[in-house]
Amino acid sequence: MNLILLGCPGAGKGTQSKVLTQRYGLAHIATGDLFRAQIAQKTALGQKVEGYLKAGTLVPDSIVVEMVAGKLDESSSGWLLDGFPRTLEQAQQLDKYLKASAKQIDMVIYLAMDENAVVQRLTTRRSCASCGELYNTISRPPQVEGKCDKCGGELKQREDDLESTVRKRLMVYEDLTRPLIAYYRSETTLHEVDGNQPPDKVTEQLVALVDSAKVAR
Numbered sequence: 001m002n003l004i005l006l007g008c009p010g011a012g013k014g015t016q017s018k019v020l021t022q023r024y025g026l027a028h029i030a031t032g033d034l035f036r037a038q039i040a041q042k043t044a045l046g047q048k049v050e051g052y053l054k055a056g057t058l059v060p061d062s063i064v065v066e067m068v069a070g071k072l073d074e075s076s077s078g079w080l081l082d083g084f085p086r087t088l089e090q091a092q093q094l095d096k097y098l099k100a101s102a103k104q105i106d107m108v109i110y111l112a113m114d115e116n117a118v119v120q121r122l123t124t125r126r127s128c129a130s131c132g133e134l135y136n137t138i139s140r141p142p143q144v145e146g147k148c149d150k151c152g153g154e155l156k157q158r159e160d161d162l163e164s165t166v167r168k169r170l171m172v173y174e175d176l177t178r179p180l181i182a183y184y185r186s187e188t189t190l191h192e193v194d195g196n197q198p199p200d201k202v203t204e205q206l207v208a209l210v211d212s213a214k215v216a217r
Helices: 013-024 031-040 044-054 059-075 088-100 115-123 163-176 178-187 197-217
Strands: 002-007 026-030 079-082 107-112 125-128 133-135 191-196
Touching: 002 013, 002 178, 013 026, 013 079, 013 197, 026 031, 026 059, 031 044, 031 059, 044 059, 059 079, 059 088, 088 178, 107 178, 107 197, 115 125, 115 163, 163 178, 178 191, 191 197
Parallel strands: 002 079, 002 107, 026 079, 107 191
Antiparallel strands: 125 133
16 A cells, blocks of 8 residues: 555644554655655765755755655555655656656545644643653643653653744645645545544544555555
8 A cells, every 4th residue: 555644733644654554564754754864874865955954945856756756666565655745846746756666646645633723732742852752731741740751851842842833834834735635636536534533533534544445456
């Protein structure tokens, strides 16, 4: 199965991607992970990416697609694209690569969320400064306020989880990524799942969708 999981920041793409990739034996492909790996390995692409990131500019679509395509070539048992493509241009370049490689997208799933619910979810998120474990002051509070249950490290609010930053991220999403929903709705089978639900309910619906698609194949 080849899947794409779309959704705004805070929609739960990372959480659900881990569940789906483990359940179905898929490669989990997220551009952030690819960037970090290429930079750590000091590859030619990684050096280009690092230059753009240090300059505070967006990595060009052509480089992003090249990195993703390389990973797809290695994933013979199926894959899940987590939060990629982010722009219409990336989607169109991805389609060209897939067509040239005789590959196809089996399903595009969109995690739809209300903006205010996203703001509440992200602004109440806390991460451990030591081990990176994530908490939420409402839905998943630590046993001791401000302390990580796993390692006892200090819990902090990340700068990109401040309300002003979250709302800016949502504006960028609306401008750049929202057109993808219309694109995939017209180009392939797009399935929409309510991301406002508890994570286990979202997982239940995602699994049902993928299972039905596997049967249809």
